[in-house]
Amino acid sequence: MEDLEYAGLDTDSEDELPPGWEERSTKGGLIYYVCHMEQRTQWENPKTGKRKRVAGGLPYGWRQETDANGHSYFVDHVHKRTTYVDPRLAFSEEATRTGALPRQRFDGSSTAMEVLQGADLTGKVAIVTGSSSGIGFETARSLALHGAHVILASRHQGRTKEAVNRIRNEWAAATVEGINLDLASLKSVRDFAEAFTSRGIPLHILICNAGVMGLPWSVTPDGLETTFQTNHLGHFYLARFLESSLVSSAPSRVVVVSSESHRFLDLTDGDFEITLNNLSPSERDYWPTLAYNRSKLCNLLFSKAFNDRLARRGVTCNAVHPGNLVSTGLSRHWLCYRLLYALVQPFTKSLGIRRPCIDKAFSGFLCPFMERKRAVISTQTLIDGAWLCNLYVFSWPVTFHFRD
Structure with a gap:
């Protein structure tokens, strides 16, 4: 390696080549390096x-073509270049x-566009809640920028329209639309689902992302x-409600955004039972952090039960942890949370949602925190079939009882 240590190589970036060097690729995807000063090539990074x-x-949107001299060139049909x-x-x-494990491609600095790089989602239909x-x-x-037909499902109609316009301004041909969905209203959820299914289009990806945290006690309509x-x-x-659309569009994915905070409690602790009074407490028994943690554990249990129920029919359900203190609107209801997010957010980031919704490697259930190289096993509650069944059986009748 001593011969590599010459002027121009004292840089922190592996991507920065010495003067006179150029990086190219073969049709098979291997990268080689051209030294124009010495008119030679090599496979190793200089x-x-x-x-x-x-x-x-x-x-x-990119295609590889060959010119009259047999040289490869690349055409970006989206941006016409x-x-x-x-x-x-x-x-x-x-x-x-050959046979060696590849290095991890993504880390905490990877963007959503990097994670989806190379994916062609043309013909895929996705619903993302809380997407404004x-x-x-x-x-x-x-x-949307990778070709999917994306439906932004959000209760903020003005912000949703603005979000749709931002995506279309970035790429005019993007197939993206906004539809009103208020998860705090079971009627709104039913109306959304019925409006979608009435269109007769497939559903390949459902991302349950919307959520609230730190709310003062309140009840929905x-x-x-x-x-x-x-x-x-x-x-x-x-x-x-969308189960039939997911099954008929299989293989399809459901991604439920849970949280590592589910670990701070266990629905089987003490005398706790899965009842309406415990999961939907009165003002006297309400604590915002506990309510949030319980809801995230419910997300996790539901995701596992949904996957167990539908995996054999081609529907995979993943639960993911989006990252610690990621900058979103989640902290808007409590000043302490906003201050904590502002201080810590520059040091935190996660791949979160994007990989499980399209990566074929994720063909089974993932408990919610996907670490850099593996899925991390979650709480013991996840493998307790009785508790999974109890929550699943409990939730469905509750929605029918309160929906009208």
């Missing part, structure tokens, strides 16, 4: 000595020996505690 290859397919530089060079990864801002918007935007209904029961009701 700085690191490592071999690399491009990761995955071309970005959405042509280049001889392989756009996948920006997403290269280390080429490993934050994680939901970035997820909806990324899916259905008479249920707001955090419980918004975070769990509304999504449960929505998924059950």
